[in-house]
Each structure stands twice: as structure tokens, then as C-alpha cells.
Amino acid sequence: MSERLMSEHSLLEITGLRVGFDTEEGRVQAVRDVSLRLERGEILALCGESGCGKSVTAMSIPRLLPPETTRLSGSIRLDGRELTDLPESALRAIRGKDVSMVFQEPMTSLNPSFTVGFQIAEVLRRHEGMSRTAARSRAVELLELVGIPAPARRVREYPHQLSGGMRQRVMIAIAVACSPRVLIADEPTTALDVTIQAGVLDVFRDLRDRLGTAIILITHDLGVVADVADRAVVMYAGRAVEEASVTELYARPRHPYTAGLMRALPSAAVTGEDGRRRLTEIPGLVPPPFEDPDECAFHPRCPRAREDCTATRPALEAFGTGHRAACFHPLSTAAGGDA
């Protein structure tokens, strides 16, 4: 289909994605013109506050948004294959097989009426054509893979018998059962205790290292990003505002919004010298998703805003290799701090 060579395109390429929802109050534009790439074996973090469009962007990939009200345009290519114009039946063959998902709520994302084993085996039978018994024994192996002790016993248990962290591991087991090329994890650790978070994040890292799974990690928690991701895209009001490798981003954030997010991190307060520094929050609220004036959406909350920020919208500009930011007055130097 594609004329280009395999090596030329990334595993996943999203270009000019726009996603809106029709509601009774009018069209809500959740994603406005997002382009991003995911390379093979990469862990890419999509971060930003709630409502910035990161989850909608991710859910658009396997098209898990309500079809009646969703208005989607742009291009999503998986290994060069365009997904946006695929019929529902072809997408179903991709979901859970090539692109799989882990959701935020481990407590409610598993079906309470079926055993863990059934829910893992189900996806294997669907996509790998496995028999019931083969899928069952594979389910045990998968539980072991995601670090669940006594998997042979756990496989027969119901979700309510497992802790939140365990359930999230089960969700991951379901997601990786068919060795997907892209695993999308939407706030996978947000609902978990901090002590359990690290363990679950380890599972993701381990999967990438052992199976080469490319992972899109959606999170509002920059601490999580620093922990596991290779590269990060920061989103604000439906647009990507900064993109860089994680080391680069932490060392030299360019966009004032990214810098603000970092100052809001607990670790930023903890590392402060005087020990009395408080968490800094970004003042103001995310703009409403109905209007979209031609200006920097962040300017009302931005300490560096000037007149030109309202004149037109800044585009993503390169700041060295693989580092791009959309800001007229970017932070120039190291250490994501002084504005």
C-alpha cells in the first residue's frame, strides 16, 4: 500500500489529528491538530492536565470513542497503514491484537462477573484462535509475566478478590496477551497507592525490554514520566506544546507550561534547599473547549505572556535535536526554574 520503505516511517504516526464531540451545548473540540510519532520499542509519555486531550488522542488510535458523537479527522498510521478510514470490523481485528489498552480504573475495568482467567483467555481465543484450554494455560503464563504470585490459583479468581494493583496487572496481562505492537496505558497508576505504582511501572519497563512493546503512557504525573518514559509530549488545550526526550525535557524545558508542571511536582518542592519551599501550582484554569481563538491558549496563565501571545498562535519550533516547543518567549537556559 505505502510506497515508503519500512524503515522510513515510525511505528505509529499521527498527523493533524482533530477530534471533536457533538454535545447538546455544541461541538467540544478535545483535540486540535496533534501530530506525533511513536518509534518501535519506545515509551512515549503524553502528559498534561485533565482535559488537555491526551486521553482522547490515545483513544482515537483504536477508535474507542463513541462513533455517534465523535468527529475525527487527520491521519493515524500504524506501520504505514491508515487506521482512520478502516471499517469497524477491520479495527476490531487490530484492537487487543496490534493496539491494546490499559485503563485508569483497575477497580471497574475488569468485568466483575467473570474470572480473571476467562477475561485473559477471551482475547487469546479471539485473536490467536487458541482453544479454551490452551488459552487458559497461556493466561497463567501471562499472569506470571506481569508479576502476579500464585498465578495458577489467581487465574480462577474474580476481580473483587484481587487488590487494585493486582487488577491493574491483570489488565496489563490482557493488554499484552497478543504481543501488541502498541500498548496504550491511560493513567495506569493514578488510582493506585504510591507504593504499588512503582511495581506496575516496572512491569511496563520490563515488557518493553523483554518484548519490545512500544508504549504510549498517558499521565498527568511528570514523576511517572521521568521514571519510565523515553520521550514526552506535553499537551495543552488540545495541542502539543512541547516535545522532547525525557532527559532533555527535564534538563531544559522550553515551554513555560512544561516548566510550571515541573514546579508543581512534589519532588520539586522536596529538593528545594531551604526545605520550606512549597509546591507551586499553575494559576488559572484550562480554557473551555468550545472556543479556539488564534492565540496562545496558555497566555492567560503564563508568567511570560506578552502582547504578541494574543496576536497569533505559536507553532512548534525546533530547539535542538528532537526538541520542539510552541512558544514565542521560551525559557532559554537550563534548570526548569526561573521565569
Place this chain on the structure above:
Amino acid sequence: MADQTLSAPLPALAGATPGRARQVWRRFRRRPAAVAGLALVAGFLALAVIGPLVTADPAAQDYSAPLAPPSGGHLLGTDDLGRDLLARIAYGARVSLEAGVLSVLLAMVVGVPIGLVAGYYRRFLDPVVMRLVDVVLAFPFLIFAVGMAAILGPSLRNVIIALGVSQLPGIIRVTRGEVLTLRELDYVAAAVADGAGDGRIMFRYVLPGATSTLIVQATVGIPTAIIGEATLSFLGLGVQPPTPSWGVVLTDAQQFLDQAPWLAIWPGVMIALSTLGFNLLGDGLRDALDPRSVR
């Protein structure tokens, strides 16, 4: 309990304001089904109140036209004794209205105070009352009503009593449930803290908060009672001929399905339309009074 109080609205205080009534009406009006229900109920009321005044005498027998099909003289036709079906249906609407409204009224007048007291004195009275409610609920509705009607003897007054008593457990249960929720709310707690007496708290603070739910409960109780009356009368255990209850007309109609199907059709249509009206009205009121409830 504690976290519930924070987010809970103040229904009693909001319930009285005219602004709220207008708001409820605006929400109600937006639903075509609810408005249709209101129209059906209004038509039913008009038929019951005005109908018997303008139609023929429901007992007058037209010997020249037994089992006459609908015509100019008898718009809906006549029965085997030549009685005008329209007149009998109009009068039957009055019977249905009486049975529906009075039995629900009876159930409310007796049931609401019981539910209120049971929910309020949760420790002492509640277990006893609720056990009794459970026992009555262990009888299928119609079996209980049939039993009551059998004990009391067949007449409209006794049908009303039987249906009222049959609806009692439901009313008690709903009222009690409301009280249990409401007494935890801030404004009730505040009244308690102010040292208001039990009676004052129950009737001044708790009862107004339960109004919406009780209005809805009454609205859906009426069609149950209308069908109940028609059914008991149909079985010969309710209103007795020659009083033209819809159920009685249907019993008579059964023998003449061949010759006079209109006798069987119109009373049933009336029962269906009036109960449908009350059901739609009840649904509409529920949605309008409590915007949080989604169907």
C-alpha cells in the same frame, strides 16, 4: 453519612419557592411524553367530571336498539340492554377516578404518618412496622385485594378500602426510605440541634423534603388502583352492576364479542389511555422534580 451531607441539596427549603415550581414546570414541559401524559390525564378528568353531566342516562334502556353499533344516536353503540355505551363509559370514568384517587389518598393519609414515624423512631418502631410491611408484601397485590374485597363485601367503597390498604405497604416503605435519607441532611440536623421537637422536625422539616417522591408515588399509585378497580369489578368482586364501572362493562361485553365487539374495545381503550396518562405523568414528574435521576 458525613460525606453525603456535604453534597446533599436542601429539598425542603427549595421545595416551597415559586421559582422552583416554575423550574420544575420548565423541565416538565421539555418532555413531549410528559406533556402527552398530562393531556391524557386532563382528558380523563374532564370525562369523569363533565362527561356524566352531558351524556345520556347510563341506566336508561333503549329497547329499540339493543347491541346497536356506533351511530348518530349512540356514538359508541349500545349494550345488550340498549344502554348507551358512551354514557356508561363517562360514568365509569367517574368510578375509576374515585377508586384511583380516593384509594391512593387513603393509602397516603394512613401510610405517610406510619412511614414517617417508623423512619424517625428507627430504633423502636421501624423493625416492627417493616416486618408487617414485609408480610403484606408477601401477598401478591391482587390476591390481597381480592381477599380484602371478599372480607368487606363487593361495593365501590370497599374496593377503595381494599385497594388503599393494598397500596399501604408501598407508601410506608417509600416514606420511611425518604425519612432515613432526609434525617441525615444538614438542615434537619440543624433543626435537631436547635432543639426542635420530634413532631415539628418530622412535619416541618422532614415531610416537605419527601414531597417530590411522594407526589410521584401517588401519581403512579393511581393507575395501579384504576386497573385494580377494573380488575376486581371484572371478576365480580368490586363494583356491582348496574353501576357502570369499566370492569363491569367489560364483563358484560365478554358474552357479545361476536355481535358487539365495540363493547369490549372502548372500555379497555379508556383504561389503557388513562393509566398510560398517569404513568407518563409520573415519569415526567419524576424527571422534572429530580433532574439527577436519569432513565
Place this chain on the structure above:
Amino acid sequence: MALFILRRLGAAVIVLFLGSVLVFLGVRALPGDPARVLAGQEASPEAIAAIRHDYGLDRPLPVQYAQWVGKALTGDFGRSTQDRLPVAHILTQRLPVTIELSVLAMIVAIGIGVTAGVVAATRRGRFADHVATGFGLVGLSVPHFWLGILGILLFSVRLHWLPASGYVPFTGDPGGNLERMLLPALVLGTGFAAVLMRQTRSAMLESLSADYVRTARAKGLPERSVVGVHALRNSLTTVVTVLGLQLGALISGAVVTEQIFVIPGFGKLTVDAVVTRNYPVIQAVVLVTVAGYIAVNLLVDLAYGVLNPRVRLTGVADG
């Protein structure tokens, strides 16, 4: 789980006991003197007194109650005042008829109600949903007996497809039995289907918006598994609960339906007994109905446990 069953069982026994007291007192409250009825119009006061003594009617009420319950527990409900047959014998003849009618009606109701509810929920806001919702509302508003009359009018009087009434035992003539039971079962089942449809629809709407349904879709499962396995399974609890709650309505409907179609079942027996003041029969019929009602509700509770692993494994139902 054992504790759960025991608790429910205990509650059921208490309700049944109080219910039997209510039945007993209710029958005592019936107008007319049963002894006079038993003795006949012309009986002398002495004869009536003798009958009163024979039947224990001159003893204190608690003693009478204890006697009645004691005998009832051994299956002795006395004799019918109409035909002097043992009431227990009449019950065993009539009960299967009503059970057959109810089971057939239940099949109709589940077939129509659950299907329509699922279809309506998956096509929310669209034409099929409006049709099903309209059916639900109309079905709730139309009384059984009128539906029965309409059915006879249409299928028997006009089309001559089905017999209007009558009953032949299934064992003697299965075809004729089903032919005669079809219309009553349809009539009784339709009203029931309306209720079931409304509840199934709202339960399905809730399940379909649940996170685990999104998970099922994300797995790439075909829509029929998403709806038919994942969402439906979690709605079944509601369906079963509604079946239990509506059992009373089913019994009430059976009473009327049997009356219209002249089916010699339990319901017709009840009405006939009330009309003829056949006290032993009324007493027995109501008691058995209540006992059956309680028993089925108990079964529903247990089925709830089977359907919901949380109840099954811990014995605690939340919510």
C-alpha cells in the same frame, strides 16, 4: 454463603408465619358463619353448634390456628364446602395448570422482554428504542383482562385461529393443551414482558456504559460478545430480581387470565372460592400462594448469589 442462605431462610420463615396468621385472621373476618354455611340453610341451631364443635370453631382462636397450621403442614387442608373433596386433592389438580401457564408466560415474557430491552439499549435513542420503549409503556398500561378479551376477539372470534377458552390436560393431548394455552400465555406474558423490557433496558444502559465494556471493546471482541456476554451478564442480576419482584404481578395476572380463558387453575379456584365463600379453599389457596411467592423470592435471592460472585463468595450483597 451458608450463612447467607440461612439468614434469608430465617427471614422467609418469619414472614411465612406472620402471613399464615394474617390469612387465618382474614378468613375469620370474612362475613358469614362458616358453620352455618357448612350446615346448610335449613339447619337447626343444634346442628350448627354440632358442626361448630366438630370443626373446632368453638375453641379459642390461637388453638384453632395451631390446629389449622398443624394439619396444613401434614398436607391436610380440610374439605371443600362445595364438593366435599379434600382441599389438598383440589390443590394438586389445579396447581400444575397454573404453573404451566406461568412458565409459558414467563418464557414469552423473557423472550420478548429481555430481547426488546437489549435491543432498545444498544440502539438507544433510535427507532428501535422508541418502538420498544413505547411497547413498554403501553404494556404497563393495558390491563391483562382487556388484552385477553382483545386476544379472543382477534384470534378466536375474527380469525378463528385459536380456541377462545377451555382446557385439556397436557398429558392427555399435548397439542390441544398447548393450542389452548398459547393465547393465555401470550396475554399474561406480554404485560410482564413490558416490565421486564423497561428494567432490562435500563440495566443494559448502565452495563453498556461501564468501564469493563470499554475494556471488552478494547480487546477487539465482536459487538455481539460485548453486548451479549459482558453487558448482558451483568444485567442478568437485575432481570432475575425483577422476575422475583414481578412474581406477585404474575400471580395476579394468572388469576385474571384464568378467569377469562376459563382455565381450571389456581387463580380461577381462588376467585370461585371467594365468590362461593368456600373458606377452607380460600385459606389453603392463599396460604399456598403466599408460601410459593416467598419460596420463589428466596430462590431469586439465591440465584442472585449464583449470578453475582461477590455475593456467592462472601455472602455479602452490597447495594
